[in-house]
Amino acid sequence: MREFGEFANIDVDRFLNGVESQIARTGRLREDVAGLVGRAQDEDELVSVEYTTEGLRALDIHPKAMRLSSSELAEKIKATLQDASQDLQTRVNAVMGEVFGEEMNPMRFVADPEAAMSQVKSAEATYKRTFEDVMGELDRIRRGLE
Template structure:
């Protein structure tokens, strides 16, 4: 008969701790999703004639002051684009701050995308850890199979 101690480290897994950790991650994920949906980036042109709000669903508001109607179509278009760029940059900044607050500087997924080489190193490190764990599990299962003469 095989006892729990025959499973090596697997027999010592604290299931309550594992479940609590999973619950915390799920809660953090839900909290992040809710917080991200509440972010609103704001921007305006240099003359304050065009004001924009940009959120996760896209352009939320575009306010054009009456005085802006005196501008040429090209100039008004440029001011609208500048306000949208400022609003999207503001939204990105807020998302970056939120991710850093929740995951820390090193774990911020947005920062990882800024440096693909660094992100690739993290992926390779995780892959190596996975491969080691897989080999350990397979070795342990093979040892159990031999002990049980299967």
């Protein structure tokens, strides 16, 4: 009887331990990300922002900022909020890199959708090969039973 490639040599205990480890890492990731805060301050130190996964957490406006026009202040706030959001994203990427490793970090696909599609196509090709191998083996077994 032909072997099923790597499937015949699977160490089930090792596989299950790997799954349990991945679940634990995902739980840790959820806790770590929930505690992250992105921070930013404009170059004049008039606007400070803290941003979390739940949204804006703090917005501090220095009294001197009241000397600005409303449109200038609005632009400072928007730019600083964007910087804080980017800081949070950088922190999330770092935590995910620690948990999953840089090679398997799912956040790298956000910036590079072509790499994500390449991974999907590779997985699809592997699935098709495995499916064809299994169906061929089942067909061989069926013919042997006739």
